Amino acid sequence: MRVLVFRHVPHEHLGRIEPELARRGIGIDYADLYRTSVAAPEPSRYDGLIAMGGPMSVNDKLPWLDREAGWIAEAIKAGRPVLGVCLGAQLIAKALGASVYPNPVKEIGWFEISLTAEAAEDRLFAGAGPQETVFQWHGETFDLPREACWLASSTACPHQAFRFGHSTYALQFHLEVTPEMIADWCTQDAACGEQREIQAPIDKTRNAVRLAALAHQVFGRWCDSLEIRSPHH
Numbered sequence: 001m002r003v004l005v006f007r008h009v010p011h012e013h014l015g016r017i018e019p020e021l022a023r024r025g026i027g028i029d030y031a032d033l034y035r036t037s038v039a040a041p042e043p044s045r046y047d048g049l050i051a052m053g054g055p056m057s058v059n060d061k062l063p064w065l066d067r068e069a070g071w072i073a074e075a076i077k078a079g080r081p082v083l084g085v086c087l088g089a090q091l092i093a094k095a096l097g098a099s100v101y102p103n104p105v106k107e108i109g110w111f112e113i114s115l116t117a118e119a120a121e122d123r124l125f126a127g128a129g130p131q132e133t134v135f136q137w138h139g140e141t142f143d144l145p146r147e148a149c150w151l152a153s154s155t156a157c158p159h160q161a162f163r164f165g166h167s168t169y170a171l172q173f174h175l176e177v178t179p180e181m182i183a184d185w186c187t188q189d190a191a192c193g194e195q196r197e198i199q200a201p202i203d204k205t206r207n208a209v210r211l212a213a214l215a216h217q218v219f220g221r222w223c224d225s226l227e228i229r230s231p232h233h
Contacts, residue, residue, distance in 0.1 A: 001226060002027035004046040006068050008034055008054025008087060011184050015176035016215040017050065017083075020223045033064040043071040048081035048167075048226045051088025053174065057140060058090045058100045069095045081167035081225045086138050089161075089170035096145035096164060105156050107136035109202050113160050113173060119151040122163060124221045132214060133207045134173040135182065141172065167225040175215040179204040 003021065007013060007030050014021070014028070021028060031041045043049060049072060058065065073095035075082050084092040090100045112133050119125040141157050144150055145164060152161035152173075160172045177185075182204035 001025070001047045002029060002045075003048045003050055003226065004041055004043055005030050006049070006051040006088065006091075007032050008052060008056060008065075009188075011181070011188060012053040012086075013181075014050070014052070015174075015178055015181050016212060017176050017219045020216065020219040023220075024223050024227060026223060026226060031068075033068060034062075040067070043075060044078070046080070048083070049075045051082070051084040051091050052176075053086030053088060053137070056087065058087065058094045065091070076164065076168050079165070079167075081222065082169070083219075083222050084170045085176060086172060086174060089172050090140060090142050092164070092168060092170040093142035093145055093162075096148065098143040098145040098148075100140055100142045103139060103141040103157050106139040107154065107156055108138075109136065110134070110206050111136045111154055111156070111173075113152045113154045115152050116150055118149050119161075122149070122151060123225075124163075124169060124218045125151060125161075127217065128214060133210065134175060134214075135177050135207075135211060136173050137185065138172060142170075167222070169222060171218075175211060175218055177211070179208050 003026060005014060005028055032038050051072060056062065056065065069091050072082055072091055076095060082092060094100055110133055112131050114131050115125060115128055142159055144159050144162055148162040148164045150162050154160050157172065162170050182202060186202060
């Protein structure tokens with residue numbers, strides 16, 4: 001069993017998703033389409049797709065990003081599990097016909113999200129608290145796609161997570177980050193200007209223990225959806 005992971009910049013990698021895949025013996029191939037020298041993969045050969053974050057917008061005129069959105073749409077239509085984080089969540093929304101646009105404010109750092117009543121019954125989120133403090137780094141948001149199940153919101157950004165069908169999940173927030181990843185992101189050139197817009201330095205460890213537990217639950221259960229589907233694939 002293998003998943004294809006769309007990475008958009010080197011430092012936005014699987015993070016805490018990777019050990020959940022490894023525990024289940026699920027193989028990983030990265031598709032770095034932003035590198036022009038990289039050969040295009042064949043997504044239909046994989047049991048699932050994961051789309052990570054990145055500093056670009058789904059509305060940027062980037063042919064490789066449009067190609068990725070098309071592959072995500074095909075995987076969803078075929079019923080293969082898909083997981084999107086931040087930019088990846090926005091790509092899922094776009095693939096499902098929803099609009100992606102600037103959020104009124106940027107969310108950078110730790111923010112509280114509220115889980116919906118539907119999330120309490122959701123296979124991935126059941127058992128999580130009605131409010132959770134998660135890590136965010138985004139300036140755009142998306143409309144909720146038609147027939148999607150709304151799972152989470154925040155004060156500044158109503159659409160924080162949704163499920164489409166049984167095994168497609170879009171998360172605007174970053175459950176995958178470790179303190180080391182947050183520290184690394186803060187050193188990246190693309191992040192320096194954005195950090196000047198926040199009021200205080202980012203505490204990379206503020207809610208790291210709880211975030212790790214939530215990541216183990218959510219990503220572990222999503223990985224289980226690969227195993228459930230695999231015998232019929």
